[in-house]
Amino acid sequence: MNKDTKEILVGPLLLKNPITYQVLGICSALAVTTQLKTALVMSLALTAVTTFSNLAISLVRNRIPGSIRVITQLAIIAALVIAADQVMQAYLFDVSKQLSVFVGLIITNCIVMGRAEAYAMANPPLKSALDGFANGAGYSLILISVAVVRETFGSGKLLGYELAPTVTNGGWYVPNGLMILSPGAFFLIAIFIWVQRSISKSMQEKE
Amino acid sequence: MNFSNKYIIGFALVICLVCSFAVSSLAVALKPKQDANRLLDQQENILRVAGLHQGSSHPTPEEAVRLFESVTTWQVDRATGAMTKLDAFAPAKQMIDAAKDPAASAATTSEAARGAQIRRTPNQLLVYEVTAPGKEAWVLPIWGNGLWSTMYGFLAVAPDFSAIRGITFYQHGETPGLGGEIDNPTWRAQWPGKHLRDADGKVVIEVVKNGNVRDASRQVDGISGSTITSRGVSHTVRTWLGEEGYGAWMESQVKEGKK
Numbered sequence: 001m002n003k004d005t006k007e008i009l010v011g012p013l014l015l016k017n018p019i020t021y022q023v024l025g026i027c028s029a030l031a032v033t034t035q036l037k038t039a040l041v042m043s044l045a046l047t048a049v050t051t052f053s054n055l056a057i058s059l060v061r062n063r064i065p066g067s068i069r070v071i072t073q074l075a076i077i078a079a080l081v082i083a084a085d086q087v088m089q090a091y092l093f094d095v096s097k098q099l100s101v102f103v104g105l106i107i108t109n110c111i112v113m114g115r116a117e118a119y120a121m122a123n124p125p126l127k128s129a130l131d132g133f134a135n136g137a138g139y140s141l142i143l144i145s146v147a148v149v150r151e152t153f154g155s156g157k158l159l160g161y162e163l164a165p166t167v168t169n170g171g172w173y174v175p176n177g178l179m180i181l182s183p184g185a186f187f188l189i190a191i192f193i194w195v196q197r198s199i200s201k202s203m204q205e206k207e
Numbered sequence: 208m209n210f211s212n213k214y215i216i217g218f219a220l221v222i223c224l225v226c227s228f229a230v231s232s233l234a235v236a237l238k239p240k241q242d243a244n245r246l247l248d249q250q251e252n253i254l255r256v257a258g259l260h261q262g263s264s265h266p267t268p269e270e271a272v273r274l275f276e277s278v279t280t281w282q283v284d285r286a287t288g289a290m291t292k293l294d295a296f297a298p299a300k301q302m303i304d305a306a307k308d309p310a311a312s313a314a315t316t317s318e319a320a321r322g323a324q325i326r327r328t329p330n331q332l333l334v335y336e337v338t339a340p341g342k343e344a345w346v347l348p349i350w351g352n353g354l355w356s357t358m359y360g361f362l363a364v365a366p367d368f369s370a371i372r373g374i375t376f377y378q379h380g381e382t383p384g385l386g387g388e389i390d391n392p393t394w395r396a397q398w399p400g401k402h403l404r405d406a407d408g409k410v411v412i413e414v415v416k417n418g419n420v421r422d423a424s425r426q427v428d429g430i431s432g433s434t435i436t437s438r439g440v441s442h443t444v445r446t447w448l449g450e451e452g453y454g455a456w457m458e459s460q461v462k463e464g465k466k
Contacts, residue, residue, distance in 0.1 A: 034383040065210040065218060072222055079226035083233050090237040093244040097378060155384050170393070177432065180384035 008130050012138035015200055019142040020193045024110040029143055030185040032102050036159050039147030041095045045084045045103060047136025050112050053077045054132030057120040064121070073116045074107070081106045111139055146188045154179030247271055249298045252377040253278065253346050256361040257337040277339035278346075283332040285313075285452070288459030290334070297333055299348035299359070305329035315451045322442030323351030328451045337363075344372045347453055351443025353436040356380030358389065362444060364403060367464060368457050371401045371412065374444070386436030397427050403448055408458055410448045414441035 018024045025046075032042045056076050057064075064072050085103045088096040096103065106112065115135050120128040151157055156164040156173045165171020178184045197204055210218075250271045254260035259274050266274065280293040305311040312327040320328075335346040343366045350359045360376035374395055381387045388394055402425045403412045415421075417431040429437030446452055 063218065065215045067210075068215055068219055072219070075222050075226050079230050082230050086230075086233050086237050086241070090240040090244065093241075093248065097248075175384060177385070180382065 005127075005130065008127060009134045012131075012134040013141060014138075015196075017138040017142060017196070018111045018114070018135050019139055019189065020196045022114070023193070024114055025139055026186075026189060028102060028105060028109060029139075029146060029189060030182045031105075032099060033143060033147040033150050033185050034154060034180055035098075036144065036147045036151050037095060038098050038102075039143045041088070041092060042099060042102065043136070043140030043143050045088065046106055046109060046111070046139055047133060049077065049080050049084055049106055050115055050132035050136040050139075051129050052132070053080050053112055054115055054120040055125055055129040056080070057116045058123060058125040058128035061121050069121070070113075070117070073113065077112050077116065078107050111135055142189070142192060145192070146185055149188055150179045150184055154184065243268070245300075246296075246298060248377060249300075250275060250296065252361055252375055253335050256363045256373045256375040257335075257339075257344050257346055258342050258363075258373065259337065259339055274339075277337060277342075279336040279338065281334045281336060283334050283453070283456045285328065285330050285332050286455060288456035290456070299333060299350075299361075302329050302331075302333050302348055303350065303359070305331060313451075315446065317446065317449060317451055319442045319445040319449060320451055323439055323446050324357075325351050325443070325446050325451075328446075332453060332456065334453075334456070347447060349443055349447045349452075351439055351446060353379060353381050353389075353439035354386050354433070355382070358436075358439065358443065360443075362447065368404060368461060369402065371398045371403055374398045374440075381433070381436050386430070386433040388430045388433060389436060389440060391430075394430060401425055401427060404457070408454070408461070410445050410454075412444060412448070414438065414444075 012018060015021065019026060019029060028042060028046075032038045053073070053076055057073055060072075081104065084106070085096070088099075088103060115132055119131045123131070148158065151159075152163060153176045155175055156162065156166045156171070164173035166173045166175050176184075178187070247265075247268055251260060251266055254266065254271065254274050257278075259277070260266050260270075275296065278296070280296050282291045282293055282297075283289070284291075306325075306327045306329045308329075309327075311331065312329045314327055315321070315325055320326075333348055337344045337346060344363045345366065345368075347362045347364065348359075349362050350357055352358070356379050358376045358379035358381065360374060360379075362374050363372035364370070365372055376389050379387075379389065381389060401412050403410065405411050411425045412427070413425070414427045414429050414437045416434055416437070417429045420426045420428050427441075429441075448454065448457070
């Protein structure tokens with residue numbers, strides 16, 4: 001693997017993570033992270049969509065007229081999202097029921113549009129697909145971490161498997177309500193951003 | 208790069224055609240599988256609320272067909288309570304769609320219906336009769352609004368309407384961990400055995416605010432931290448058991464039983 005490819009693949013996972021570095025796509029990070037299972041499926045769906053949308057847009061990048069650039073990207077992304085939604089309804093029915101509208105909302109996810117506009121429009125197909133995949137993976141990493149914390153402390157479970165019996169089921173664990181509600185995800189993402197900015201000094205703003 | 212207007216319009220047209228062709232062919236190809244999933248999901252929920260299927264695993268399509276041999280689908284006229292036997296299973300979606308059609312439904316006026324935001328109820332209702340030995344029950348499709356979403360579910364009642372047999376929601380968007388606890392088996396376990404109507408046919412079952420149960424024979428304890436969802440469930444159940452739902456049918460069934 002040459003240095004260039006490595007940079008494309010590893011960058012978005014940690015230091016250039018779309019959520020913690022660019023603070024994109026946090027809307028869905030709040031909505032689908034109360035359970036790990038939905039977060040996992042959302043991660044898979046978004047990674048697939050960014051990979052293929054970057055690939056498709058990069059393939060036709062030299063033919064897209066600048067004046068209808070964004071709407072073209074949107075049409076391609078929307079088609080891919082509907083495809084992902086249809087496939088999930090056919091093969092992952094349970095989870096698609098839980099995710100309901102959020103799959104459709106991948107269309108408006110800033111990461112997908114962001115990578116299409118910033119990367120795929122200016123780079124060759126293979127590199128663009130890799131970039132889309134890596135950004136999807138970076139998003140997934142944060143989404144899954146947030147979901148693990150929220151489901152563990154908010155419901156006393158992980159992937160539906162009971163870690164601590166909750167009071168409502170006759171156990172001892174009083175679930176943390178903050179983790180169940182959306183603000184819980186905000187706090188967690190803020191902590192991730194804090195940790196990241198403390199480690200990589202280059203991101204700190206000068207006073 | 209400068210493109211002519213002709214090129215731009217042509218390009219937009221081609222992109223639209225390619226995308227719509229891809230999306231529609233995929234949707235058509237996957238439709239049978241999706242419909243089968245939805246049907247199985249409905250059947251599974253009916254089997255679960257009637258106690259014919261238990262555990263966390265899903266029944267296979269073959270199992271569902273076998274278990275459904277003891278379930279008969281009836282169409283019920285809401286106003287008169289007259290029953291018509293249907294040859295095949297009809298999903299609750301048929302009722303939900305009918306409620307949206309002004310020609311096939313009536314506007315509601317009761318307080319309970321307002322509470323559950325059920326604006327119309329269909330003129331023709333569906334009832335699933337479970338005849339498996341020891342599990343005899345009527346399963347009624349119900350829906351109504353909680354805090355965020357419409358909750359779709361099934362209510363199972365004893366053949367003589369003396370008590371609830373079970374309740375389940377197969378689709379809702381309530382907050383997981385709070386209102387979403389309507390899925391919690393421990394909470395749902397409170398329902399079986401509760402009285403739904405008194406000797407005069409008045410609906411008596413209700414969900415009360417958490418910790419305020421005075422009469423355990425007919426009151427269900429609400430979910431702590433989910434007052435609005437609990438209230439929504441209460442209004443939903445009361446609407447469907449009332450005159451705007453299955454009230455007339457239950458009344459006619461009770462009368463017939465006494466003959």
